[in-house]
Amino acid sequence: MPAAQAVIQRQQFIMGPEVLELENALARLSQVRHAIGCASGTDALLLPLWALDLQPGDEVITPAFTFFATAGTVHNTGGKPVFVDIDRATFNVTPAAIEGAITPRTRAIIVVHLFGQMAPMEGILELAQRRGIPVIEDAAQAVGARRRCGGAWRMAGETGWCGTLSFFPTKNLGAWGDGGMILTQEDGLAERLRRLRLHGGSRQYYHEEVGTNSRLDTLQAAVLLAKLPFLAGWSAGRRDRAAWYSARFAGQGDVTPPEVDPANEAIFHQYTIRVPRRDALREHLLARGIGCAVYYPLALHLQRCFASLGYRPGSLPEAEAATAEVLSLPVYPELTEAQQEVVVEAVLEFYGGRMT
């Protein structure tokens, strides 16, 4: 790959020019003033949470149905995760659920744009801004996703206090290893985050505060820059394949296809159906060589590491129902119609029906 070769030749593996170039490109795509590369999508959450200087007892609202990093980073920055339930149709959090979880100790709200479609940011921002609570958009699964708000397209990561991206290899924009980025409109926050990722110093060997080492490798930035021009086409390809599946599953009582909120343009990081007897269907598909996966099998409020928070089975019923019913099917731009047909036939065969 010539782009990677150029980095190898130049040998500037840390903070080479490709990092800034990628930051600028993703800032443009996401309609934000600043993009700050870092070591992973997890660190992209960790650094802004750290910047909040959370004190013992400070609460951060977060969905119960998401990847672990969303809540693990709250714990690791000294906060207490407060879990909220999700909307059955979109798997995303709702303004009403968030409003019900706000207390005088709420210091931040993390909204996850799960599976590639945005949560209803306009309603969430309205209630957060009224109370002066910062909103962090976890857009790890939603780079380039957008939503119509008040007649304009708003990008994932654009309207919150900050937004976070992951370049984990399976993401729509995937690196050849770990990588992440923080998006923000706030000049002061951007400056602080740039310091925190470099041991808290804006000048080498001089430290205004204690930070850490969390940089995006130049090599990864070069890979991502080479892929970025294809992202919109790849996401459109995923949308087409998702629409095809959903048309084939329509009217099949056992399979509930994913719903996209009409205000959203989703990027279908995952195509996730809801089904009865999910685990048996999963085995049936895997036995036929059809890759599929459960994102996620246990809601975060029921994870053993959060037992001390006092949640019980039944606390957040929609998140728990999702963990029992969801199954993500293969979705990627290279998937052919014939391959999709094999997947659909295998699903319907399991439920005793065949499509003609």
Ligand SMILES: Cc1ncc(COP(=O)(O)O)c(C=O)c1O
């Ligand atoms: C919703 C969500 N948040 C955070 C992360 C963490 O990203 P990373 O794996 O790059 O640390 C991921 C990705 O795995 C994710 O899907």
